[in-house]
Amino acid sequence: MSAAVPAVPTAESANRSRRYAFGRAFQALCFIAVVVGLMSLAILLVDVLSRGLATLNWNFLTSFPSRFPAQAGIFAAIVGTLWLLVLTAAFAIPTGVAAGIWLEEIGTRGRLSRFIEVNIANLAGVPSIIYGLLGLGLFVRGFGLGRSLLAGSLTMALLVLPVIIINTREALRAVPPSQREAAFALGATRTQVIWNVILPAALPGILTGIILSLSRAIGETAPLITIGALTFIAFLPDGPLDSFTVLPIQIFNWVSRPQAGFHAIAASGIIVLLVILLSMNVIAVILRDRARKKVQW
Amino acid sequence: MADKTMTIGQAPARVASRVGNLRQPAARAWRERLIETPLMLAAIASIFTTAGIVGVLMFETYEFFQEVPFWRFATDTQWTPLFSEKYFGIIVLLSATFQTSVGAMLVALPLGLLSAIYLSEYASPTFRRTVKPILEVLAGIPTVVYGYFALLFITPFLQQFIPGIAVFNGLSASIVMGIMILPLVSSMSEDAMTAVPRSLREGGYALGATKFEVATRIVTPAAFSGIVAAFIIAISRAIGETMIVAIAAGQSPTLTLSPLVPIETMTAYIVQVSLGDTPYGSLEYRTIFAVGMTLFLMTLILNIISQWVLKKFREEYE
Numbered sequence: 001m002s003a004a005v006p007a008v009p010t011a012e013s014a015n016r017s018r019r020y021a022f023g024r025a026f027q028a029l030c031f032i033a034v035v036v037g038l039m040s041l042a043i044l045l046v047d048v049l050s051r052g053l054a055t056l057n058w059n060f061l062t063s064f065p066s067r068f069p070a071q072a073g074i075f076a077a078i079v080g081t082l083w084l085l086v087l088t089a090a091f092a093i094p095t096g097v098a099a100g101i102w103l104e105e106i107g108t109r110g111r112l113s114r115f116i117e118v119n120i121a122n123l124a125g126v127p128s129i130i131y132g133l134l135g136l137g138l139f140v141r142g143f144g145l146g147r148s149l150l151a152g153s154l155t156m157a158l159l160v161l162p163v164i165i166i167n168t169r170e171a172l173r174a175v176p177p178s179q180r181e182a183a184f185a186l187g188a189t190r191t192q193v194i195w196n197v198i199l200p201a202a203l204p205g206i207l208t209g210i211i212l213s214l215s216r217a218i219g220e221t222a223p224l225i226t227i228g229a230l231t232f233i234a235f236l237p238d239g240p241l242d243s244f245t246v247l248p249i250q251i252f253n254w255v256s257r258p259q260a261g262f263h264a265i266a267a268s269g270i271i272v273l274l275v276i277l278l279s280m281n282v283i284a285v286i287l288r289d290r291a292r293k294k295v296q297w
Numbered sequence: 298m299a300d301k302t303m304t305i306g307q308a309p310a311r312v313a314s315r316v317g318n319l320r321q322p323a324a325r326a327w328r329e330r331l332i333e334t335p336l337m338l339a340a341i342a343s344i345f346t347t348a349g350i351v352g353v354l355m356f357e358t359y360e361f362f363q364e365v366p367f368w369r370f371a372t373d374t375q376w377t378p379l380f381s382e383k384y385f386g387i388i389v390l391l392s393a394t395f396q397t398s399v400g401a402m403l404v405a406l407p408l409g410l411l412s413a414i415y416l417s418e419y420a421s422p423t424f425r426r427t428v429k430p431i432l433e434v435l436a437g438i439p440t441v442v443y444g445y446f447a448l449l450f451i452t453p454f455l456q457q458f459i460p461g462i463a464v465f466n467g468l469s470a471s472i473v474m475g476i477m478i479l480p481l482v483s484s485m486s487e488d489a490m491t492a493v494p495r496s497l498r499e500g501g502y503a504l505g506a507t508k509f510e511v512a513t514r515i516v517t518p519a520a521f522s523g524i525v526a527a528f529i530i531a532i533s534r535a536i537g538e539t540m541i542v543a544i545a546a547g548q549s550p551t552l553t554l555s556p557l558v559p560i561e562t563m564t565a566y567i568v569q570v571s572l573g574d575t576p577y578g579s580l581e582y583r584t585i586f587a588v589g590m591t592l593f594l595m596t597l598i599l600n601i602i603s604q605w606v607l608k609k610f611r612e613e614y615e
Contacts, residue, residue, distance in 0.1 A: 031415055033407070034432075037408060044442070047446065099342065099343060130350060133353060216437075218439075221440065222540055226568070248439055251445065255441070255448060
């Protein structure tokens with residue numbers, strides 16, 4: 001696209017080369033914007049690794065928190081995060097997938113379904129700390145569940161529900177109508193079509209959405225602080241009604257302290273958290289790719 | 298599935314399938330209903346979530362305003378509900394939220410928009426395929442990690458250049474929040490730009506426009522509604538963001554627009570009270586719901602505006 005510059009520059013060609021020069025400068029500017037984003041990520045990761053790798057060892061993974069950074073560990077936080085993950089999944093997955101199926105396959109275009117749709121779009125934009133206030137008022141106080149795992153996971157389930165519903169619907173929408181119509185033409189009822197045809201085809205997509213939304217739940221801090229998850233906990237929860245802590249809250253606690261020793265183990269905790277999130281994302285990507293390869297419409 | 302043969306004239310179940318009204322035996326229709334009803338209830342659960350949020354916030358906010366008159370909430374210029382001499386000027390928390398959100402947008406808007414233009418107009422497909430997922434990683438990093446980054450990396454970094462800057466300040470929180478929001482702005486704007494049909498670009502080239510002119514005078518205006526919607530959602534995300542400001546901007550409610558001193562946003566105040574042992578039903582306990590209600594209304598209005606912008610100003614092609 002380079003302009004042929006004549007031997008004797010005319011006013012027009014000078015103008016044109018100025019426009020191209022301006023264009024190139026703009027392109028460079030846009031490129032720098034992309035690089036700034038990438039660099040921020042790189043700096044963040046390097047900073048976390050350089051500060052936290054040294055204190056990341058087996059002892060750290062298997063110890064309870066302590067007043068001394070050298071003895072402190074994240075065992076209780078890891079176990080709490082796993083508890084929270086399982087319970088949240090148990091509440092959110094059946095409800096979210098069922099709601100997605102109803103909205104996409106059964107209630108389509110009805111007035112109720114459109115109302116729910118608008119509602120979900122708005123819920124997805126509600127800040128997570130507001131869900132924390134909901135959990136505090138409803139589950140912790142209203143239902144009297146206290147600052148328990150159960151209250152925390154119910155709150156988290158409500159938080160990720162809109163995301164699971166939206167992802168489920170997208171996965172269902174990716175199944176071509178011809179599949180449905182063929183099954184209907186064979187005399188299948190709507191439930192049979194959903195169960196035997198649509199769900200199997202959409203399953204990898206739905207699973208991907210579920211994993212991604214659960215990984216969001218693992219990284220959330222604010223709503224759990226609001227419902228009162230503890231920041232210092234030297235025991236493991238025995239059941240859903242016990243109090244608990246999770247990785248992000250433990251990290252928050254350590255970051256907030258003035259001593260550099262705690263900052264280092266906060267970075268170690270961040271490494272553990274990021275590794276968990278990364279592996280969940282890798283699983284999600286693998287599932288999606290396998291689904292893409294297998295299914296050819 | 299062993300189905301009885303259909304008898305013509307039997308009372309048709311009201312099961313409207315996509316391929317028409319199949320006449321089905323009542324038993325089969327019942328079974329369908331039995332499965333469909335729980336699915337519907339699951340969908341309705343989302344309405345209860347909204348009702349729960351509005352209900353809890355309204356109840357506690359009402360109780361709050363029984364004790365504190367609204368005009369004090371609106372006109373006090375100090376925020377000290379945790380002290381013995383109590384002032385309830387929400388403007389103090391609002392000013393901090395306003396400052397950090399505007400700061401974050403000053404970072405995220407230009408960077409996000411320029412990145413989107415690069416990815417949609419200039420980048421090779423390979424570059425885009427590699428870079429987009431990496432930028433998405435930024436969006437998936439937990440906010441507590443960004444808080445760590447703001448307090449322990451950006452702030453010390455800024456202290457080298459700005460002598461008077463406090464350990465807790467709005468500036469570093471704003472910068473990091475901008476980085477966090479960047480992928481949202483960039484990917485939503487890029488989606489809007491990619492949706493602009495090729496023919497519009499080619500029309501521009503045919504008239505002798507350079508690539509820069511096509512990108513800034515044709516593609517960006519054509520994608521404008523999507524870009525504006527992305528901006529508004531980004532603002533609403535910044536207003537509701539909690540951990541970054543709670544960690545890096547401080548917890549001292551000050552009515553100021555200076556980015557160099559400790560401040561306290563609405564979200565940071567909720568965190569501060571939640572970390573303490575506030576007795577249930579006390580005035581301090583109710584303040585967080587009043588603040589939460591303010592926050593909820595602001596983000597709700599912004600989300601509704603962004604949906605309206607998308608719908609109203611969408612450029613339809615073909």
